[in-house]
Amino acid sequence: MSPARQAPRRGSRGDGTTDQRLLDPGARLDTHTDLWRVLKIQAEFVEGFGQLSDLGPTIAVFGSARTAVDDPSYAAAQEVGRRLAEEGFTVLTGGGPGAMEAANKGARTAGGLSVGLGIELPYETGMNEFVEHGVNFRYFFVRKTMFIKYARGFVVLPGGLGTLDELFEALTLAQTGKVTQFPIVLLGTEFWGGLVEWLRGSVLASGKIKQSDLDMMTVTDDVELAVSLMREASAPLGGLLGE
Numbered sequence: 001m002s003p004a005r006q007a008p009r010r011g012s013r014g015d016g017t018t019d020q021r022l023l024d025p026g027a028r029l030d031t032h033t034d035l036w037r038v039l040k041i042q043a044e045f046v047e048g049f050g051q052l053s054d055l056g057p058t059i060a061v062f063g064s065a066r067t068a069v070d071d072p073s074y075a076a077a078q079e080v081g082r083r084l085a086e087e088g089f090t091v092l093t094g095g096g097p098g099a100m101e102a103a104n105k106g107a108r109t110a111g112g113l114s115v116g117l118g119i120e121l122p123y124e125t126g127m128n129e130f131v132e133h134g135v136n137f138r139y140f141f142v143r144k145t146m147f148i149k150y151a152r153g154f155v156v157l158p159g160g161l162g163t164l165d166e167l168f169e170a171l172t173l174a175q176t177g178k179v180t181q182f183p184i185v186l187l188g189t190e191f192w193g194g195l196v197e198w199l200r201g202s203v204l205a206s207g208k209i210k211q212s213d214l215d216m217m218t219v220t221d222d223v224e225l226a227v228s229l230m231r232e233a234s235a236p237l238g239g240l241l242g243e
């Protein structure tokens with residue numbers, strides 16, 4: 001093992017996270033360190049590509065880290081994980097608790113491949129117990145690239161800032177044509193209805209987006225609809241069971 005590998009990995013306590021050391025204004029002055037950091041970022045991309053390139057047809061499921069086990073959206077996440085796995089999809093989540101855990105649980109108990117992309121955070125959380133194949137990232141933006149690159153579509157359950165960030169990144173990439181054939185399903189009409197209403201009444205009405213941008217999302221409570229939209233978009237790409 002090389003000396004660099006033997007050195008204790010700077011943890012998520014005390015000296016902050018890798019993302020903090022890259023992004024915090026106080027850390028921006030160290031150009032020399034930043035140049036070395038580029039190599040670490042590059043290594044993280046290489047590791048991610050190596051670990052994830054053989055997943056087969058994959059759908060990412062996003063949602064709150066704080067969703068409790070007795071929350072109806074936990075059951076919905078578990079159900080969508082299960083059904084996606086039964087259809088032959090690999091289920092990819094952030095590997096954390098809440099809705100992520102539920103989706104991984106559904107996939108795992110259905111015998112599907114259950115994958116988690118963990119992220120270094122200022123507090124240790126670790127991967128949920130239902131992740132079969134876990135990959136940990138230090139940089140949020142590297143991890144986000146992996147979600148988009150390896151998923152054929154997104155199912156988004158109720159969530160907070162992390163979930164909204166993932167949703168709007170996918171929408172922006174679809175709007176700008178960076179990804180095509182990329183279904184985005186918002187599961188939970190009561191939760192998502194207000195956001196969609198605001199997008200329509202304010203953002204669309206003031207000309208900041210087009211109707212076609214709104215049409216990129218399907219809002220539903222129907223897990224079967226979510227799964228069939230993923231199947232339809234994935235079919236031309238091939239690789240699903242029975243195709």
Ligand SMILES: C/C(=C\CNc1ncnc2c1ncn2[C@@H]1O[C@H](COP(=O)(O)O)[C@@H](O)[C@H]1O)CO
Nearest residue numbers: 062063064065066094096125159160161162163
């Ligand atoms: C808040 C707690 C743990 C956080 N742990 C996470 N582990 C992995 N991925 C996470 C975590 N928190 C957020 N994410 C990512 O963002 C989405 C959820 O964020 P939200 O703000 O909770 O909506 C999720 O899809 C992940 O990709 C302790 O309970």
